[in-house]
Amino acid sequence: MNRREWLKSMSALAIGAIAGPSLFAVFDAHAESQKPDAKPQFFDPAQYSLVGAVSQIIIPRTDTPGAVEAGVPLFVDQLFKAVYAKPDQARYLTAMAAFDKAGGKPFMQLDDAQRKALVTRLHAEALAVPKGGKPAPAADFVLMSKKLTMLGFFLSQPGCTQVLQYDPVPAAWKADIPLAQAGNGRAWAVEAELKI
Amino acid sequence: MEKNTFDAIVVGTGVSGGWAAKELTEKGVKTLVLDRGPMVQHLDYPTAMKAPWELPYGDEPTQEDLARWPKHTRPSFYGITQSTKHWFADDIDNPYEETKPFDWFRGYHVGGRSLMWGRQSYRFSEMDFEANGKEGVGVDWPIRYNDLAPWYDHVEHFIGVSGNNDHLAQLPDGDFLPPMDLNCVEKEFQGRLDSKFNRKLIIGRTANLSAPLKHDQSPQRGTCQYRNLCMRGCPFGGYFSSNSSTLPSAERTGNMTRVTNAIVYELIYDNAKGKATGVRVLDAETGKHTEYYAKVIFMCASTFGTAHILMNSTSTRFPNGFGNDSGELGHNIMDHLFGTGARAMVDGHEDRYYSGRRPTGFYIPRYRNIGSDKQAYLRGFGFQGGAGRQDWTRLVQEDALGEDLKRAAQEPGPWYVSMMGFGEMLPSHKNFVTLDRNHKDKYGLPVLNFDAAHQENEIMMGKAIIADAMEMLSGAGYRNVNSFTMKANVGAGIHEMGTARMGRDPKTSVLNGWNQMHACKNVYVTDGSAMASSACQNPSLTYMALTARAANHAVEELKRGNL
Numbered sequence: 001m002n003r004r005e006w007l008k009s010m011s012a013l014a015i016g017a018i019a020g021p022s023l024f025a026v027f028d029a030h031a032e033s034q035k036p037d038a039k040p041q042f043f044d045p046a047q048y049s050l051v052g053a054v055s056q057i058i059i060p061r062t063d064t065p066g067a068v069e070a071g072v073p074l075f076v077d078q079l080f081k082a083v084y085a086k087p088d089q090a091r092y093l094t095a096m097a098a099f100d101k102a103g104g105k106p107f108m109q110l111d112d113a114q115r116k117a118l119v120t121r122l123h124a125e126a127l128a129v130p131k132g133g134k135p136a137p138a139a140d141f142v143l144m145s146k147k148l149t150m151l152g153f154f155l156s157q158p159g160c161t162q163v164l165q166y167d168p169v170p171a172a173w174k175a176d177i178p179l180a181q182a183g184n185g186r187a188w189a190v191e192a193e194l195k196i
Numbered sequence: 197m198e199k200n201t202f203d204a205i206v207v208g209t210g211v212s213g214g215w216a217a218k219e220l221t222e223k224g225v226k227t228l229v230l231d232r233g234p235m236v237q238h239l240d241y242p243t244a245m246k247a248p249w250e251l252p253y254g255d256e257p258t259q260e261d262l263a264r265w266p267k268h269t270r271p272s273f274y275g276i277t278q279s280t281k282h283w284f285a286d287d288i289d290n291p292y293e294e295t296k297p298f299d300w301f302r303g304y305h306v307g308g309r310s311l312m313w314g315r316q317s318y319r320f321s322e323m324d325f326e327a328n329g330k331e332g333v334g335v336d337w338p339i340r341y342n343d344l345a346p347w348y349d350h351v352e353h354f355i356g357v358s359g360n361n362d363h364l365a366q367l368p369d370g371d372f373l374p375p376m377d378l379n380c381v382e383k384e385f386q387g388r389l390d391s392k393f394n395r396k397l398i399i400g401r402t403a404n405l406s407a408p409l410k411h412d413q414s415p416q417r418g419t420c421q422y423r424n425l426c427m428r429g430c431p432f433g434g435y436f437s438s439n440s441s442t443l444p445s446a447e448r449t450g451n452m453t454r455v456t457n458a459i460v461y462e463l464i465y466d467n468a469k470g471k472a473t474g475v476r477v478l479d480a481e482t483g484k485h486t487e488y489y490a491k492v493i494f495m496c497a498s499t500f501g502t503a504h505i506l507m508n509s510t511s512t513r514f515p516n517g518f519g520n521d522s523g524e525l526g527h528n529i530m531d532h533l534f535g536t537g538a539r540a541m542v543d544g545h546e547d548r549y550y551s552g553r554r555p556t557g558f559y560i561p562r563y564r565n566i567g568s569d570k571q572a573y574l575r576g577f578g579f580q581g582g583a584g585r586q587d588w589t590r591l592v593q594e595d596a597l598g599e600d601l602k603r604a605a606q607e608p609g610p611w612y613v614s615m616m617g618f619g620e621m622l623p624s625h626k627n628f629v630t631l632d633r634n635h636k637d638k639y640g641l642p643v644l645n646f647d648a649a650h651q652e653n654e655i656m657m658g659k660a661i662i663a664d665a666m667e668m669l670s671g672a673g674y675r676n677v678n679s680f681t682m683k684a685n686v687g688a689g690i691h692e693m694g695t696a697r698m699g700r701d702p703k704t705s706v707l708n709g710w711n712q713m714h715a716c717k718n719v720y721v722t723d724g725s726a727m728a729s730s731a732c733q734n735p736s737l738t739y740m741a742l743t744a745r746a747a748n749h750a751v752e753e754l755k756r757g758n759l
Contacts, residue, residue, distance in 0.1 A: 060598055075254070082258040116598070123597055147592050154588050154605065155248040155255075163602055164588070168247060170422040170552035175377030179608065182549035187608040190248065190424075190553065191587040 040077040042089070047096060050107055051076055054099075054142070055149040057119045065158040067149050075152035076145075092144060098137035160189035202228040202453065203754070205475055205490040207460045207505065210308030211736045212723040212743045213496035214438030214446070215351070219747035220494070221451035225754070228488055229446070230458040232480060232501075233285075233304035236311065238416055238439045241429025243279040251278045264288055272299050272535050272688035275312060280427050283312050291643050293632050298646035299687035300500065306456055307439040308498065309690070310736075312427045315403040315435050315555065316580065317357045318733035319348050319368040323566070328729050331574055334528060334623035335699035337728045338709030341368065347741035355436035355740070356409045356417070358556070359401030367398075367561045367733070373406045375399045380548040381583035381611045382558050388672040395563050395668070400556035400580060403436035403737075416444055424553035435555065455488075457481050461641055463493065463509040463518050463719065471759075472518075472719045478639055492718045492750050492759050495696075496743065499529075499724035500629060503695035504644055506721075507631050519696070519706050519713040527628040528694040529648040530730035533577065533619030533658055535684030538665035540674035542583065542611040549585065549608055557582035560615070560668075562732050564660070573656040574622065577732045579665065581615025613674060617661030620732040622653050623694055627686070648686045691735050693727035711746040718759040722746045 040048045055067035055076070067073075080089055100107050103118045110118065119142055126139035135143060153159040160166040166189040179185050203226040206216045213229065220227045243251070257276045262269050265276045267287045275284050285302040292300055303309045322341040329336030345368070352371040361369035376399055378386060386397040404420040417433035417440055426435045433440045446452040457480040464487065466473045474489035495502045503526050509518035517525045557580055563569065564576035586609030596604040627648035635643045650658065662679045669677045682688075699705020702714035711726050713719045722743035724735060753759045 058597060059602055062599055062602060064602070079253060079256070082260070083253050083256050085259060120597060124595070127593065127595065143592070146597070150588060150592065150601075150605075151254050157247070157249045160248055163606060166247070167551070168245070168423070173376055173420075173422045173550070173552035173554045175550050175554070176380045176383070176548055177550060179547050179549045182551045185549075186606045187585070187587060188551075188553075191584055 038074055040074065042077045042081040046108070047093070048073060048077065050096065050100065051145070053108065053115065054119060054145050055152075057116050058146050058149040059153045064162040067153050070153050070156035070158045072149050072152035072156070075156070076148045079148065092141070095137040095141035095144065099141040102138040154189065164189040166190065200474075200486065200488045202226050202488065202490045204228070204492045204494065204750070205230065205488055206494045206496055207475065208232075208308060208496035208498060208501060208723065209306045209310075209438050209443065210303075210496065210498060210723070211310045211313070211438065212739045213308070213494070214310060214442030215740045215743040216494040216496050216720075216722060216747050217438075217446040217452055218442040219744050220751065221446040221449040223747070223751045224449075224451065225751060226451050227446070227453070228490065229443075229452055229454045230460055230475070230477065230488075231306045231308070231454075231456050232459040232497075233306065233308075233456065235454075235456045236306045236429075236439055238433065238437075238444060239429075239431055240439075241431060242282065244425065244428045244431045246279060246428075253278060255279055257281065267292075267299070268301055270299055270683070270685075270688075272682050272684035273301055275301065275427070279425075280312065283427075283429075289638055291635070291637060293635055293643055293645035295645055295647040296649050297685040298648060299685045299690075300644075300646070300692075301687070301690050302498070306443070306454075307437050310437040311429055311439060313437075313736060314690075314734065315426060316559075316734040317352070317355075317359070317401050317403045317737040318559075319370060320344070320731045320733060320735075320738050321366050321368050323366060324729065324731040324733075327575065328623070333574065333729070335697065335701065335704050335728055338698050338700045338705075343709070344738070344741050344745065347745040348737065350744055351737060351740045353410060354413065355403050355441055356405045357401055357403050357737075358406035358420075360399055362396065362398045362561075364396060364398075364561055366563075366566055370401070371410075372401065373410075376402075376404075376406055376554050376556060378558060379550050379583055380545050381542050381613055384542075384545075385583065385613055385672055386558070389560070389668060392671050393668060395560060397558050397560050400559045402556035404555045405434055413445060414441055416440060420555060422552035422554060424555045426555055458486075459639060459641075460497065460505055461508055461639075463505065464489075465509070465511045465513055465518065465716070467511070467513055470716070472716055478641075480639070483639075491754060492720065494743075494747070494750070495719065495721040495725075496723045499692040499695050500644055502721055502723055502725045503629055504631070504641075506696065508642065514715070519715045519719065521702060521715050522704055522706060524625070524697060524704060525706055526630060526695050527625045528623040528697050529627040529629060529646075529686065529692065530621040530623055530694040530727065531686050532621060532689035532691045532730060532732060532734075533617060533650070533654055533661065534689035534691075535616070535682030536658060536662050536665075536680065537579065537581070537614065537616035538662065538669050538677060538679045539612060539614035540669040540672075540677040542613055542674050545611050558615075571656075571660065573653045573660065575620040575653070575657070575732065577617045577619035577657060577661050579615040579617050579661075581613065583611060583613040585609050585611055613669065615665055615669075616680075617665065618689065618691075618732050618734070619654065619657045619661055621650065621686075621730050623697065623729060624651060626651070627694075629695065646687070650686060691724070691730065693724040693730050693735060696721045696725035697728045698726050699728060710749045711742055712749075717753075720746045720750055
């Protein structure tokens with residue numbers, strides 16, 4: 001499965017409409033999303049805070065940056081604004097509303113331990129659903145958020161360079177080496193993927 | 197008129213057009229090179245150096261992209277990403293009709309699809325050139341392997357192909373740069389395939405420079421940096437494209453005149469001379485019409501681009517399309533069976549890894565209907581694949597969360613192996629493309645209408661591809677062996693061929709053994725349309741060799757005053 005298939009597997013990425021961007025445009029939007037003054041365009045402020053809080057539970061700050069420091073909330077906002085079609089947008093927002101009710105009181109009013117416990121419980125619930133089944137909306141929200149957080153984080157600069165390892169210009173192909181000798185021994189941020 | 201007259205005109209700048217331009221200009225022929233799209237100079241690759249975090253939307257296509265490229269975003273294609281979408285013709289301005297579904301993926305710019313190609317470079321073998329004649333399929337190729345072998349040498353030497361000489365009758369050796377290595381799981385799979393199935397697994401032969409070129413004609417080309425971002429264009433010149441290789445050579449001769457945004461829509465035929473005298477061109481930006489004249493014309497506009505121009509060039513001599521006395525123009529569309537295969541998980545090897553991103557995989561050359569092997573279907577297929585370690589996406593369905601997730605992602609995942617079949621498609625008169633004169637594009641030109649489908653032989657072979665892939669992975673002792681089937685129509689392999697085939701008989705083919713039109717000797721067609729059969733190997737190298745051979749012939753014929 002390539003990354004595109006994987007992203008799609010979150011839900012059917014339906015085909016939408018409208019005009020196209022100009023040819024040969026050079027983009028810098030992930031960088032754009034990390035500008036300090038960038039504002040969400042899809043989520044309202046309350047939703048945006050919730051997405052940020054959940055993403056930081058999924059990938060917290062440790063000795064390396066967490067999801068929020070890596071710009072994940074804005075990345076997710078932009079995916080919903082530009083990449084996902086209306087049914088996927090609706091699915092996520094509906095699931096978010098269910099999630100916000102799942103902890104007895106609004107998620108942002110829970111303390112840190114309660115938030116983490118709720119996300120952990122719903123994550124386990126989502127994973128327990130047999131293959132082909134559909135998790136309840138609150139659990140669905142956690143699993144979708146996990147995917148989106150991972151995508152945003154592991155494609156971010158901190159994710160690629162501080163957690164995984166990234167070499168922009170490897171200059172050589174070493175096909176079969178001890179793991180310890182493959183850079184710092186961590187997983188490569190970009191796995192070789194054969195495109196034919 | 198004076199200013200619009202050249203010795204030769206080359207229509208198109210992809211792998212074939214670039215080679216025609218280089219060979220003709222290097223032999224002193226004043227050559228006009230036309231491309232329907234804008235200029236792309238070598239190094240003019242806007243996303244080439246972007247890191248993952250510098251690309252918006254995780255490199256995914258947006259809803260706007262899907263609306264602009266409804267065909268190029270079909271499941272069989274991966275090119276519409278933020279890092280590569282600017283290389284693909286948009287489907288709104290460049291429509292086509294599908295009597296039967298057809299995947300047509302195009303690049304309209306200087307360099308064409310040589311910029312984005314998969315770079316796999318394999319020779320056709322003697323058995324490929326003989327098969328049609330022996331089996332009574334389509335028409336016999338008018339050439340044999342030995343006719344093309346020196347031109348394969350010539351092309352490989354110039355473009356640089358990394359590969360191993362594997363001494364296989366079905367996949368001739370070549371003039372290669374050093375092979376790239378297989379990783380530990382690929383080597384293991386190679387050994388098991390050999391011992392259990394007596395089948396070969398080799399490193400993919402790819403037009404990437406694993407070492408410096410063996411000549412000094414391309415100073416702009418450096419060695420492969422193992423970034424595996426070839427499709428964006430390579431600022432190191434690490435792989436072959438027209439932009440990085442043949443066109444700079446043509447330019448250095450001083451004999452090339454290049455006109456971009458030049459949509460050739462018609463060949464001009466002179467009844468009195470019995471020759472083509474030039475081409476009619478529409479400027480894609482201004483709509484201005486211009487005529488250019490030359491003694492010889494090379495059609496290298498791609499299989500369907502060339503077919504379009506020829507079908508659109510009607511005259512009293514050629515009422516059914518230029519050079520179409522046989523009625524075969526536009527027919528015999530071939531592609532390779534594409535999009536099916538299998539993958540499996542591989543235990544062990546946890547202490548082994550790799551560094552760098554190799555721009556090729558392994559190749560399992562055809563083994564069906566060779567030697568004593570006899571199948572219900574004709575011909576065969578090869579597999580392209582690779583082994584690697586799973587990345588962080590595996591963790592979505594695992595328990596890890598929070599700090600555990602971060603830690604787990606740092607570990608390379610378990611090994612997997614995956615492979616996809618590329619199967620030969622037989623030529624059939626029933627697979628064809630026509631001009632739809634009721635549907636015009638924004639330039640007022642009729643659009644193409646595709647009517648092609650896989651037939652009985654392809655359907656049998658498609659099943660065998662999956663069965664064989666599963667059997668080999670299971671037989672090698674791997675677990676979780678699963679097949680995959682992508683939704684792919686004819687065309688998905690982007691190996692389209694056959695619309696103006698070569699042959700011995702003008703009654704059944706469009707071109708002769710020199711890629712010259714039977715009916716009009718000063719028109720050469722050297723792109724994929726010339727192919728009389730498809731074999732199962734990636735065909736671009738063969739187009740290049742045919743083009744170089746044809747250009748050499750044209751120059752000799754010019755000297756002899758025959759054109």
